[in-house]
Structure formats: C-alpha cells, structure tokens
Amino acid sequence: MNYYRPVVRLAFMGYGHVARETIKLLHEKAASLPFSPAIAGIYTRKLGYRWVPGKAFFPHEIVQELPPARRVQGGPHKFIERVQADVVIELTHPNIDERGEPAAGYIRTALETGKHVVTANKGPIAFHYAELLNLARKHRRLLRFESTVADGLPIFNLVRYSLPLTRIGRVRGLLNSTANYVLSRMAAGVPQMRAVAEARAAGIAEADFQLDLDGWDSAIKCMVLANVLWQPIELENITRDAFDQRAQEIIARAAASGGKPQQVVTLTRSENGDVHAAVRLQVTPPGDPFYSLSGYDLGLILETDTMGNLFLVEQSPGLRQTAFGVLADLVDIYLRGIAPQREPTLFDADPEQSATLTDDA
Amino acid sequence: MNYYRPVVRLAFMGYGHVARETIKLLHEKAASLPFSPAIAGIYTRKLGYRWVPGKAFFPHEIVQELPPARRVQGGPHKFIERVQADVVIELTHPNIDERGEPAAGYIRTALETGKHVVTANKGPIAFHYAELLNLARKHRRLLRFESTVADGLPIFNLVRYSLPLTRIGRVRGLLNSTANYVLSRMAAGVPQMRAVAEARAAGIAEADFQLDLDGWDSAIKCMVLANVLWQPIELENITRDAFDQRAQEIIARAAASGGKPQQVVTLTRSENGDVHAAVRLQVTPPGDPFYSLSGYDLGLILETDTMGNLFLVEQSPGLRQTAFGVLADLVDIYLRGIAPQREPTLFDADPEQSATLTDDA
Numbered sequence A, B: 001m002n003y004y005r006p007v008v009r010l011a012f013m014g015y016g017h018v019a020r021e022t023i024k025l026l027h028e029k030a031a032s033l034p035f036s037p038a039i040a041g042i043y044t045r046k047l048g049y050r051w052v053p054g055k056a057f058f059p060h061e062i063v064q065e066l067p068p069a070r071r072v073q074g075g076p077h078k079f080i081e082r083v084q085a086d087v088v089i090e091l092t093h094p095n096i097d098e099r100g101e102p103a104a105g106y107i108r109t110a111l112e113t114g115k116h117v118v119t120a121n122k123g124p125i126a127f128h129y130a131e132l133l134n135l136a137r138k139h140r141r142l143l144r145f146e147s148t149v150a151d152g153l154p155i156f157n158l159v160r161y162s163l164p165l166t167r168i169g170r171v172r173g174l175l176n177s178t179a180n181y182v183l184s185r186m187a188a189g190v191p192q193m194r195a196v197a198e199a200r201a202a203g204i205a206e207a208d209f210q211l212d213l214d215g216w217d218s219a220i221k222c223m224v225l226a227n228v229l230w231q232p233i234e235l236e237n238i239t240r241d242a243f244d245q246r247a248q249e250i251i252a253r254a255a256a257s258g259g260k261p262q263q264v265v266t267l268t269r270s271e272n273g274d275v276h277a278a279v280r281l282q283v284t285p286p287g288d289p290f291y292s293l294s295g296y297d298l299g300l301i302l303e304t305d306t307m308g309n310l311f312l313v314e315q316s317p318g319l320r321q322t323a324f325g326v327l328a329d330l331v332d333i334y335l336r337g338i339a340p341q342r343e344p345t346l347f348d349a350d351p352e353q354s355a356t357l358t359d360d361a
Helices: A017-028 A059-064 A075-082 A103-112 A122-138 A155-162 A177-187 A192-201 A216-229 A243-257 A319-342 B017-028 B059-064 B075-082 B103-112 B122-138 B155-162 B177-187 B192-201 B216-229 B243-257 B319-342
Strands: A007-013 A036-044 A048-050 A087-090 A116-119 A168-174 A260-269 A275-284 A298-304 A309-315 B007-013 B036-044 B048-050 B087-090 B116-119 B168-174 B260-269 B275-284 B298-304 B309-315
Touching: A007 A017, A007 A075, A007 A103, A007 A319, A017 A036, A017 A059, A017 A319, A036 A059, A036 A075, A075 A103, A087 A103, A087 A319, A103 A116, A103 A122, A116 A122, A116 A319, A122 A216, A155 A216, A155 B155, A168 A216, A177 A192, A177 A216, A177 A243, A177 A260, A216 A260, A216 A275, A243 A260, A243 A275, B007 B017, B007 B075, B007 B103, B007 B319, B017 B036, B017 B059, B017 B319, B036 B059, B036 B075, B075 B103, B087 B103, B087 B319, B103 B116, B103 B122, B116 B122, B116 B319, B122 B216, B155 B216, B168 B216, B177 B192, B177 B216, B177 B243, B177 B260, B216 B260, B216 B275, B243 B260, B243 B275
Parallel strands: A007 A036, A007 A087, A087 A116, B007 B036, B007 B087, B087 B116
Antiparallel strands: A036 A048, A168 A260, A168 A298, A260 A275, A298 A309, A309 B309, B036 B048, B168 B260, B168 B298, B260 B275, B298 B309
C-alpha cells in the first residue's frame, strides 16, 4: 500500500452515463488507486458548468451531489483553460456528422493548456488522431483513448505495452454489439424492431440505432484502429453493407449453411502499406473463432508477425467496461506522465511493486 | 527511429530450441529494437561455455556460428557471476522433480550479481516465485517470465500494464497443447500413440509426454498463475485427472452430448483468499468459449471485477511465440530497468514515441 498518494485533479467534459460510471468506479477503487483523484470541474451540456474555482471534490462527494452550477464567460474552451486540472476526461458525443467536433477542439485546448487527456470519444480519434498526437507530444502531455473501440477491452494498451516489435497485418473484429445482437435475434425469429428495443433496454444501442446497423459506428472504429496501428483511412473509403438491403439474405444463408449472421469488420494492410477496411454483413461458419461469440459479445483478432493470431473477447460488454477503460488510461497517464515528474526514477514506480499485481486489499 | 541505441549485453543459460529461436528473432527485429543486443556468453549443457571474456557477439554472428567453447572454473554459477551481461536469459529445463533447481539457483546468482533476468522456465517461477521476486527487489533488478504460461500469450504483461486495479476471481485455461490435441485426435478415432507422435513431430509435446497428458505441465502452470496473481499453492493440492483412467470416458461422453473432450485448468480464489486449482479432463459443451478452440490452440479466460470475462486465445502456438514472449520481456526490462537509469525521465521513453505503435520499418 502507498501511504503517500498525490492528488490528481480531473475535469470532465460531458456528464452522461460513462462519466457517472467512471466516477463511481473511481470511488469504488479509491483504496487501491496509486493517486487520490479529485474532481476539479464538470462541464455538462444539460446542467451547465459544475465547478467551484480553486476547489476540487472527491469522487464520493460527486456521487452524492453535483457541485453548484457556475456560469463561465467564454464557454467550454474558457472552462478547459481555467479549470485547475491535471487531466481532462473528454466524454461528450462523437458527432460523426461534424467529424469529431467540438470534442476534438476540447482536446486541443486541454493539451495546449498543459492537461493530459483521456477520451472515450471515437470522433476525435477517428478524424484527428495524427494532429492531436503531435499536439500532445509538442506539449509533452499524454493522450489516451482505450475505450473508443470495444469499450475497455485493452486493445491499445496491449499493443502499446505487450506486443513490442510486432507488426499487425490484419485485424478482424465484431465491434458493434447492437448489430450483432439484432442479427442473432432476427435469426431466432424475433422481429427487427423488437430486437432493437431489447438492445436499447440493455443500454447498448446508439440513440440512432441505424448508425449501428448500417455499420457507421464500426466504420468509425475502423478509422481509429487504422490511425493508431497504421495510417489514416477515409470514412468514404470504408466499404459498408446497408442493413436493410442485406440482413435478410445473410440470415437465410446462415440458416441454410449452419453459420451465424454477423457484422464483421476487416482491416488489412497490404505489402505496399495501403490500408483497406470493410464492415460487412456476412455468414460466419462454425470453424471461425467469431462463431463462438453471441449476445452482446465483442471480439477482435490481431494477425501478427510475432504471436500468430491473437483473439481477444469481451464477454457481455457494458458501461462498467467502458468506465474501466477510462480508468486504465488514467492510471497509465499517472504512471507515465505524472508520477515520473514527481519521483526520482520510474524504477520505484514499477507497477509490479504497487498494488496492481499483488492487490490483497 | 532511434539513431543512438545503447548496447544491452545478454547471457543465455541453455541453448535449446527456444534460445536459438530467440536469437533468430533478435536478429530479425534488430532494426526496430530500442537497443542493440549483444550476446556476452552462452552456457549449454551439451556444448559447454561459449564465451570470450570481455567480448560480446551480435545476434547475426551467433546465428552463423557459436563462439568458441571455454572452460569455466567453478561451473555455471561462476560463469553467471563473471559474464559481463545486463540481462541473463534463463532457458534451461524446468526440472519438476527437483522443484525448479538448478535453474532457480542460476536466477538467484544472476540477481545477486546485478543482472536482470528473463526466464521461460516454469520450474523456478512455480516453486520459488516469492523468494526470487524479493531477491530481485532487494537488488533493484527485474524478473520477467511471460513465456512460462501459454508461450508468449501476453498474460502477465496484460495484467501488469493493462488491467490496473483489477481483481481476478477465477481463471480458466486450456494450457497444454499436447493433451488437448491428443484428446481431439482420439475423439476423431486416431489411436493415442499416433496422436502423441503427431504432437511430437510438430515440436509440441514434452520429452516425457505423460507430463502433458496427466496434467503435470498444466499443474505447474497453475502454480505460476497462482503465485503471480494471488498467492502460492502447493503442487500436492492441485487436483489432477490421470489420462489413462479418464480419457476414454470423457471422449465417449463428449461424443454422446455433442461436446468436446478437453483438459481444462480452473483456478479460483474464494472470498477468504484461499486458492483452489484443478486440472480436469472434461466435456466442454458447445456454448462454452473453449469449445471454439481446436488443434494446438491455447486459451485463457480471466474473470475480473472490472472488465467482466476476458478471453484470450493463442491460435497455433509454437516456438516463435515462446521466443516472442522472451523478447517482449527483454524490451520491458530495457524500458523499465535499463533505459530509466540512462535517460533523465521515462517520459522520453514512452513507447508510444518509439517504434512500437508506429512501426513502419
């Protein structure tokens, strides 16, 4: 156990389900965090700016009651500039139509004013990754985004820390719970709209579920994966199957062949470095690893030159998993971006010597 | 690309298939390694000590020809003391009968004389983990062992770096390729000894294949997992099914029920902290994630309090995967144990800024 725990001040942009779950998880894990989180401010579209300049709140206080609303002259950017935070946690809407704005702008302002950034927001990482990463490096701040693809499934942290020197040649994924749940229910004879209603009741479907079914959500995740693993790909260049045109056909073909109808993402990098991506409705045969996925399961296969094929599955994803991704990013930023500035060498901060691997609390 | 790459000197204990494959992989990945590996010495039971005091060899030289043999007064411990290496790579035999000796002793001597250690050897980590970890801490050196369970499947690196604050309550695994391959072939009507011969021809089976079939190999891996994730468990307390007594029965039951006969490892930690482990021959029903595994596939399900169930699969494991685990450990030791002593802050050594995530070489 650490007896001395530095305070890390957080500002939240957005206060929806993910932000609430993140604050709950921070509260739940308070005893084993290597730092003491304090919430310096919250910007919420519906409830205004929630902060008291110069004061920060501990997670349990926020869980009980939001701080009072304050008017901020100059809007969200002025708030990000002024709030005394070490890390901005950006959880506003992806806004595909606006190519990740205004969220990307929030991240820019945060990095430019010396804050590290965690985002669970696909939009900015899909449309502005290279620019934001350069900005982060310029200001010597860290940008983390584990929850943008498959909730908190540790894809980027795995590639970053556990697959050194590895070339990934191809990625296949089931990245959208709603599309695959609806397909499986329709295959079982449930009408499409009832299946969508079930996914909504489970808190899984996007507000506009057609973004899930028609592969827009998965295509945006393709962009994030391509950006981070390889190089950018344009949304217009990602092949997508329209749900209404193709779902019935693949459900019938699946029934005839003993396979499963699924929405499958495929990203490949060819020898010359070109990246191709597609989100297809297709029949998965029984021998395929994805055949074992059901319900809301998400999965990813990384085809590597060092480890062969690596198959990761998140069984029954949900809000808690997304919040965990945010928390994992926050811990990573603490260990790599905040602790080393305060401690003489990182050798002392080896997580093996912290609560991580030997947590008995 | 890094233009300045510090030399990291390696000594190999053992020069079997894994060591050769590791040196090949070091050679193959030379251009993207953050350091320049130099081999300061090799101890091999069959070929003696291969070193030239004061000189180190680059991997491509070793690939071509071993250094000349030298007699070392005092045996392997004297060699480990005297060899001028930053990291000892311990790849000798697990030696279950001797409870991980003499390999554990090699690791002790290496740590005591200021070397970091990578091992792919289950024995020392199964029988002496707590002691070796304490010794490493005392001497401010790192001990890494990713390849001891499921080859290079990044289990320990995942837990260490990507699952912070996470409690693992249960682990299920298919951890022995030979046992599961033989069961699947016997279920397809192939005689046991022919299936074993196939596994041997593929380079998968242990020299004494009965250690695979009777669950000894998996039980040792249970000990490693329990040691690292929780607390030690004694080999005598791990339930094992004897292959010859039970294989035919579960193959028949699997055929009758549409399931698969598999050797499944289960580790649980109860509320009061007790650890239970078992290696059972059992029938896996079609709904179970392990049902999707076939051939030599290995898999692991971590039941966590943060991410739900996380399912990792290594498709078609082999020597290259084991060597990759050794290499990943070596990179981790470099980034955490060697680079920070040389560079002002670890912020500069953020792997995101190295070749890892943006490798275009």
